[in-house]
Amino acid sequence: MKIVFYGAGNMASAIFEGLISSSLLNSHDIYLTNRSSENQLQNYQERLNVNYSYDDIELLTDADYVFLATKPDDFDSLAERIRDKVQPGNHFISIMAGVSLNQIKTRLQTQNPIARIMPNTNAQVQQSVTGITFSDTFDAGHKTELFKILSSFGTALEVEEEKLHQVTAITGSGPAFLYYMYEQYIKAALKMGLEKEHVDAAVRNLIIGTGHMLEASELGIEQLRENITSKGGTTKAGLDALKKYPVEAIFTDCLEEAIKRSKELSE
Numbered sequence: 179m180k181i182v183f184y185g186a187g188n189m190a191s192a193i194f195e196g197l198i199s200s201s202l203l204n205s206h207d208i209y210l211t212n213r214s215s216e217n218q219l220q221n222y223q224e225r226l227n228v229n230y231s232y233d234d235i236e237l238l239t240d241a242d243y244v245f246l247a248t249k250p251d252d253f254d255s256l257a258e259r260i261r262d263k264v265q266p267g268n269h270f271i272s273i274m275a276g277v278s279l280n281q282i283k284t285r286l287q288t289q290n291p292i293a294r295i296m297p298n299t300n301a302q303v304q305q306s307v308t309g310i311t312f313s314d315t316f317d318a319g320h321k322t323e324l325f326k327i328l329s330s331f332g333t334a335l336e337v338e339e340e341k342l343h344q345v346t347a348i349t350g351s352g353p354a355f356l357y358y359m360y361e362q363y364i365k366a367a368l369k370m371g372l373e374k375e376h377v378d379a380a381v382r383n384l385i386i387g388t389g390h391m392l393e394a395s396e397l398g399i400e401q402l403r404e405n406i407t408s409k410g411g412t413t414k415a416g417l418d419a420l421k422k423y424p425v426e427a428i429f430t431d432c433l434e435e436a437i438k439r440s441k442e443l444s445e
């Protein structure tokens with residue numbers, strides 16, 4: 179199997195590093211390219227033993243899956259670059275937020291099969307939550323193979339294309355929203371009088387430990403919280419203070435704005 183990444187940035191690198199760590203593929207099966215920073219590609223080649231090239235005929239010949247991993251704004255330049263070199267066996271896998279199947283088909287002027295996926299950077303540790311939607315030209319055998327690839331770096335769920343806007347906001351951008359919340363928690367904790375390096379390490383381990391609890395426990399999130407909330411204790415006091423603020427409304431606004439932006443990128 180030959181997999182090509184057009185774009186080797188934050189999201190593409192999380193995917194191919196996750197793919198290689200999963201051993202589903204040999205790193206020699208992976209080919210990278212980007213706009214122009216060759217030293218970035220040389221670093222990946224040295225560190226991961228992947229291939230790289232700027233020769234689009236070499237890249238696209240016998241390529242089974244071609245990941246479109248540029249920013250949406252750069253897709254026009256990418257489409258211009260590869261439009262006349264597309265090969266019959268190329269299955270396009272777009273990770274670009276908002277860019278629709280129809281936009282990709284039109285700009286590449288291709289009838290080749292196209293899938294849109296919406297992963298997140300947790301792919302790097304095989305924990306991505308990935309939404310996927312297929313063009314009707316994607317055959318069942320390649321769908322199964324692509325699900326196997328996506329499952330090597332997390333979990334994958336097929337959705338209607340319209341629902342990818344929500345998936346993009348909730349789980350594609352999701353890690354950034356949680357990181358932002360963690361940053362605010364650390365800022366607040368630093369005001370409580372502990373040394374900075376203690377707070378940073380403690381909160382990082384708190385987050386990791388809570389994640390492991392979510393993974394290991396059969397209990398729901400609400401029950402896990404209630405198990406910490408001793409009657410009349412410190413957690414109850416802290417939660418009562420938190421509940422004075424419209425936390426749900428804050429996240430509703432956050433997600434609605436992210437969905438709105440995804441729809442704008444589809445226009």
Ligand SMILES: NC(=O)C1=CN([C@@H]2O[C@H](COP(=O)(O)OP(=O)(O)OC[C@H]3O[C@@H](n4cnc5c(N)ncnc54)[C@H](O)[C@@H]3O)[C@@H](O)[C@H]2O)C=CC1
Pocket residue numbers: 184185186187188189190211212213214215247248249250252255256259273274275296297298299350351
């Ligand atoms: N960063 C994230 O957490 C996620 C990003 N995405 C999507 O992934 C895509 C890439 O995002 P990032 O990796 O964050 O951006 P990035 O800026 O880190 O990487 C973009 C890559 O595209 C390359 N590129 C630009 N024009 C090109 C061209 N004409 N030919 C070949 N390569 C070209 C750049 O050289 C760079 O390697 C975006 O469309 C974004 O919506 C999707 C899910 C999550």
Ligand SMILES: O=C(O)[C@@H]1CCC=N1
Pocket residue numbers: 275346350351
């Ligand atoms: O911010 C963005 O547009 C991309 C898509 C989801 C996460 N990052």
